[in-house]
Amino acid sequence: MSQALLDAFNAATTWQEALAAIKNEDYAALLLENGHRAKLNDLPDDQGREQAIGLGVIEIKTLFGDFTTVDQIKAAVQKQIEVEHAKFQIIQAVMNAGSVSEMRAALEIIDTLNDHRQALIAEWSASSDPEAQARADALEIEGYSVVLKRIASDLSDGNYLDFLAEKMMEVREQSGPFFGVGTLITALDTADQAVDAEILAAFNEADTWQEALEAINTYDSLLLDEARLDKLDDLPDGQGREQAIGLGLNQTKVLFGNFQSIADLKEALDHQIDTEHAKFEFITALDAATTAAEMTDAIKATIELVNTHRQDLIAGLLASEDPDAIALAGVLQQADYTTTLAEIVTHLDDDAYMAQLGARMLSARNALEGSQFFGDSRIIPALDEADGAIDAVVAAFNEADTWQEALAAIKDNASVLLDAGHVDKLDDLPDDQGREQAIGLGVLEVKTLFGDFASLDTIILEVRYQIDVEHAKFDALNAINAATEENVVAALKEHIGKLHDHRQELIEKWSASTDPDAQERAEELSHEDYTLVLAEIVSHFDDAAYMAGLAEAMLDAEQFFGVGALITALRAADVELDSPVADATQNVTTDEDVAIVKDIGATDPNGDTLTYSVKSGARPQKGTVTFSGGKFTYTPAKDVNGSDTFIIVISDGEHSIEQTVTIAIKAVNDAPADITLSNSKVPENAVAGTSVGRLTATDLEGGAMKFALLDDAGGRFKLETKDGVTSIVVADGLKLDYEQATFHTIRVQVTDSDNKTYEETLTVDLTDVASENVTGTTGTDVLVGGVGKDVFNGGLGNDKLSGGLGNDLLTGGKGKDVFVFDTKLGTSSTDRKVNFDTIKDFSVKDDSLYLDNAIFKKLGSGTATSPKQLSKSFFTIRDKAKDKNDYIIYNDKTGVLSYDADGSGKGKAVEFAQLSKKLTTLSYKDFFVI
Structure with a gap:
């Protein structure tokens, strides 16, 4: 059965087929309850409602596809019967x-x-x-x-x-x-x-406020929500606020034409009721207040909404494109009602202003007949008058240019500005004297830093603060002046502590300001003597000994007639109690050029660490000063004497004292100094007696001086004195060989008439002689040539001769001589033009040839200090190399010595020396590698 039902509905394509399926008794038994059968039976057969049922079922199937369950069909059919039966019911009911x-x-x-x-x-x-x-x-x-x-x-x-x-x-x-x-x-x-x-x-036909109000009352339930109905019920029937609602509606209609829709009418009506109900609450609250505080609260609670309504009305008029509406907005903007409300609302957060406003409004209301405002026509003028009076107080302070004018503004408005306590404090102060003057100046300074006062609240805070501060100073002076030995410490702690707290509070307040001028002023205050002295005293409150000393100093002082005198006395006492202790002067004697160390002798009553420095502008002129361990070291400048003075600043980090030190510097004989040589160059190989230069020295006393040569550079130089002038002269010119050393040092001593000595090392430079001609002595000589054509003769003794570059002529003379070849050779084609030496008297028996392996690279190792004999295989006597290691070749027919780097190879030998011919006994034993 279920499937047959599904098939029947899914196969239906017309409303008739769908309706037939619904009415099928077998299917209806599954689909319809008794109530739905009854409703279906109510409907005329095959007419509009039954047709709609069938169409509805077909539409559901069209939208969502074939039905898949009987329950889906049942729900759809029952819903369609419910909907169409309700339509049938209303049609019948309306008709009947x-x-x-x-x-x-x-x-x-x-x-x-x-x-x-x-x-x-x-x-x-x-x-x-x-x-x-x-x-x-x-x-x-x-x-x-x-x-x-x-x-x-x-x-x-x-x-x-x-x-x-x-x-x-x-x-x-x-x-x-x-x-x-x-x-x-x-x-x-x-x-x-x-x-x-x-x-x-x-509403559109209403010409009077009464007619408009009648329309409201007739249709109120259709037009107003519950809240507006309640507001309308609150208003007294037929009186000012209801009248204003009717007038407001008619004015809207005059400006913008007849109401075209219920929505427009509702909007206008809601606005009028809200506006007039807010005024009603405003008036009622102000008339109900019994105290100034209640009046203030009433104004605060109600006036802002009244002002908002007025501002919204003006904004709406201005936003319209109607010229008459815009013109009305201009009139409303200038109305006292508008300007007064807007002004009062700006002061709602100014508690002092609002308190004054409440008091003045209560007084104004109570002065009226019946002690009631009864309407905004009396409230607005009263608000305006009260605001003006309060503004006059603010103006008095903002227009004050002198402390007298500021003080007058305070006293003239004391009832507004001061509570009973501050009235009493101000009355305590002597008229127009220091403390009252300071109050006026304090108020002016606040105005200078932060600009004109913007509110009464700000003025009250500042005036009361200034009175607190100056009365505390007044109390402090009186209490300390009247203090006895028994209570002076307590008086100091109480009153100095209060003054310190006031000052620190002000500094913190202004430091936290975003105003740069206020921050700068706070910084100035923090460094004022008043601030520093108070802070210093407060820091010692727990130091019984200090406070006892301070109390004694205050009792010993005369009466204080001002804060300045009090601070000066406190400063003096604090310095006396807290400063380091040391002698004011100290006299010291020392010798010229002798540093002296002296104890400064300073102590600190609090055990604080002391630091020492020289006072700026009072430094010593003839020496320097350093400090260590509580002592000073004075070091005189070189060679000065006489008197010198400086001032030591002794500080414990808070207080400081000074000690003046006078130094007596005794004169002493000074040793000579600055030995100089008028000329410091001499040619190499210069003959003995050649003058190098004159010696001079300085002596502060100007006496006679003698010179001594402590180091003569190995016998190369000596002193020579003629006509009182001492000179350095050559002692042994053979030792002045540029190729061996380009300079020599000597050490000279000078002695003055008091046997004070001074020594100095001097340098004598040699100048090179290109072509030298030198004959040695009877001793062991070392002769070294340069780049020229040198002529050397060793003379007697075992000498060492090196011609250097160039074609040199070397003669060993008597003795066992060494001929050294240690400079670059020429080539096979330039050898005799570049570096080819002639040895006139080489003796195979006595002499030797030293070959530098830096030049003769094939010959192996050896050094100047440890010469190594030439390898036997490296030497040959013939006209050229026969073997690959014939590096040194002696031609006994010509007497020429050659060096062949590749032996019998293709390279050519380089000639480097001319010996005698036919030295048949010459062998490798005569050659050494260095």
Whole structure:
């Protein structure tokens, strides 16, 4: 059966086939409850409502596809019967209504119709099927949906339902009967619009505020929400606020024309009721206040909303494009009502201002007949007058340029500015003297730093603070002046502590300001003597010994007639109690050029670490000073004597004292200094007796001086004195060989008449002689040539001769001589032109040849200090090399010595020396590698 039912419905393509399936008894037994059978039976067969049931089932199947369960069909069919039966009911009820009350009951069915339609829209909108969503959107804007929803939203209002029923009776009379939903919906729409039209006509035709108010009272339940109804009920009937509502509506109509919609009318009416109810609460609250504080609270609680309404009205008028509305906005902006409210609202956070305003408004109200305002026409002038009076107080301070004017502003407005305690404090102070002057100056300084006072609250805070500060100073002076030995410490702690707290509070406040001038002033205050002295005293409150000493100093002082004198006395006492202790002067004697160390002798009563420095502008002129371990070291400048003075600053980090030190520097004989040589160059190989230069030295005393040569550079130089002038001269020129050493050092001593000596090392430079001609002595000589053609003769003794570069002529002379070849050779084609030496008297028996392996690279190792004999295989006597290692070749026919780097190879030998011919006994033993 179930499958047959599913097949029947899924096969249905027309409303008739769907309806037939529903009415099939077998299927109906599965699909319909008794209630649904009864409702289906109510409907005329095959007419509009049954047709709609069939179409509804077909639409569901079209949107969501074939039914898959009996329950799906059952739900769809029952829903369609419910919807269409409700439509049938309202059509019958409207058609059969014989009175407005019966029509009213019929129209209540609209709620059911609207619920059915809105539920369907919601269900299909929530579907994931795009076609179902699109169908829901289409249903939402259908006239059926729109009309039902609009009317249903007002059905809870019995008055509206009555009006609608009445209009439906008229529409049925004119357009009935209604045989279908379409004609019914049209009629309902017509009736609803007729209700709106009647309401709009009532307001649009009202020419007086009374007529407008009557329209409000007639249609209030249709136009006003519960909150506005309550507000309207609050207002006294037919009095100022209700009158203002009617006038406001009519003025809106005059400016913008007749109301065109219920929404526009509601907006205008809501605004008027809100505005006038706010004024009503404002007036009522101010008239109910019994104290100044209650009046202040009443103003704070109500005035802001009244001002907002006025500003919103002006903004709305200005935003319109109507010239008359814009012109009215201009008038309202200038009205006292507007300007006064706006001014008062700017002061709501100024507690002092509001307190004054409350007091003045209470006084103004109580002065009226009946002690009531009764309306804003009296409140606004009173507010304006009170505001002006308060502004006058602020202006008095902002216009004050002298301390006298500031003080006068305080005293003239004491009742506004001061509480009883501050009145008493101000009365305590002597008129127009230091403390009152300081109050006026303090107020002016605040204004200078931060600009004119913007509020009464700010003025009150500053004035009271200044009075507190200056009265504390007044109290401090009186208390300390009257103190006895028994209570002076307590008096100092109490009053100095209070003054210190005031000053620190001010510094912290101004330091935290964002104003650069205030920050700068706070920095200045922190370094003022007043601030520093108070802080210093407070830091010693727990030091009983210090406080006892301070108390004694204060008792010994005369009466203090001002804060300045008190601070000066406190500073002096603190310095006396807290400063380091040392002698004021110290005299010291020392010898010239002798440093002296002396104890400064300073102590600190608190055990603080002391530091020492020389006072700026009082430094020693003839020496330097350093400090260590509580002592100073004075070091005189070189060679000065006489008197010198400096001042030591002794500090414990807080206080400092000075000690003046006078130094007596005794004169002593100074040793000579600065030995100089008038000339420091001499040619190499210069003959003995050649003058190098004159010796001189300095002596501060100017006496005679003698020179001594402590180091003569190995016998190379000596002293020679002629006519009182001492010179350095050559002692042994053979030792002055540029090629061996380019300079020599000597050490000279000078002695003055007091046997004070001074020594100095001097340098004598040699100049090179290109072509030398030198004959040695009887000793062991070393002769070294340069780049020229040198002529050397060793003379007697075992000598060493090296010609250097160039073609040199070497003669060993007697003795066992060594001929050295240690400079670069020429080539096979340039050898005799570049470096080819002639040895005149080489003795195979006595002499030797030294070959430098830096030049003769094939000969192996050896050094100048440890010469190594030439390898036997490296030497040959013939005209050229025969073997590959014949490096040194002696030609006994010509006497020429050659060096062949590749032996018998293709390279040519380089000739480097000329010996005697036929030295047949010459062998490798005569050659050494260095």
